[in-house]
Amino acid sequence: MAAFLLRPPVLGVCRAADTRARRPSLRRGPLRPAAIAEPAVVTTNGNGAHSEGDDSDSDAYGFDGPSRGAGSLRNPPPAAANGPTVPVNGAPAKGSPSSASVAYSVPESVAVYGTGIGGFVPVQSLFTPPETYLAVAAVGEAKSKLPAWQTVMLAGMAGVYTAMFTSLLLMVGPNCHGMAAQNPGLARYLVGAIGLPFQLMIIKICGAELFTGSTAQMTAALHEGRITMSQMLRQWACSFTGNALGCALGVFLLLNSGVTPSLQTGIASISAAKVAIPLKQIVFRAVLANWFVCLAVWQATAAQSVGGKFISVLGPVSAFIAVGFEHCVANMVIIPLGILTGVPGVTWKGFLLNNLLPVTLGNIFAGSICVATLYSLAFGRLGRRVNEALGIVKKEGAGTG
Secondary structure, eight states, X not given: OHHHHHSOOOSSOOSOGGGGGGOOOOOOOOOEEEEEXXXXXXXXXTTSOOOTTOOHHXXXXXXXXXXXXXXXXXXOOOOOSSOOOOXXXXXXXXXXXXXXXXXXEOOGGGXXXXXXXXXXXXXXXXXXXHHHHHHHHHHHHHHHTSOHHHHHHHHHHHHHHHHHHHHXXXXXXXXXXXXXXXXXXXXXXXXXXXXXXXXXXXXXXXXXXXXXHHHHHHHHHHHTTSSOHHHHHHHHHHHHHHHHHHHHHHHHXXXXXXXXXXXXXXXXXXXXXXXXXXXXXXXXXXXXXXXXXXXXXXXXXXXXXXXXXXXXXXXXXXHHHHHTOOOHHHHHHHHXXXXXXXXXXXXXXXXXXXXXXXXXXXXXXXXXXXXXXXXXXXXXXXXHHHHHHTTSSOOTTOOOO
């Protein structure tokens, strides 16, 4: 009974009963490193196919696209038989390529038969940190290949989702007056936990485009040489525009739905507070907000189950809202609601100049520098270049002398 409860879940339904005899042991073995020729892509599946439950962004943005050759998501390199574990950007082990990155492959001992193409589908509930970084970079590359109209459309959908779940935030937390009086900390956490975490969860599972998450995804792809600067800026412009249009549509729907009187307590208090924050504080709050959000996106990319993705999103998103940090897309809903419902002191000028502009810049800094650049230094090409400059590893293409 204990063995049954501890057994990893089978993906899908076995095609025939006679395949049961081919199922390998379910004992989880250690991850083995495998040198890859193309450092910007990685796989966790021993047979090269994505298992069901992979990151939703990968499905929505073409992770399962054409083969990229050895080391790609569809065609992984052969795993080293019993090679030593080495850090991604550290000195390679003896006998290893001097500048190769390391991908961690899943041993056959954790494979179970699923709905793949006539074989065993390895199961891994969580990517390793290097795998997560490379997966995020691959998502950024795939996003850069979308036509502009699709990016704007997906971003518009995310904007509407933001308005929908902001209405939940405004309905529940700010109306718990007794809790706010007796336990203000818990009341603030309730505001953070009920609302926008569900928005990001839907974006990750169903597919949509959130500008603030793209600041990290696109920068990671840029650092790995998978996109150009112009592609990144084009995607940012399309996603920001789409988010703004979607939020505007969401605000219009809310104002004409008849529910705003029930939301007015939260609209008035939150929108008035946001436009009154001093410039220095609002920039730092914006940096912290998107640092949280991009970590949520990072964790949701690493998690390979719906439950894992939800837990990954819930903590960071509820934290930044409860503490009072600033997110440009969420503000595109809350502050315009304050303006259009006549909250005193909340104006378009105050929104655009005192809030949206500095918050957007702070959000970009957090996603591109605090998250994507730091993880590229840890697991990607930037770190490899630093190690080459320091003489820790040989430069690519350098002779052995």
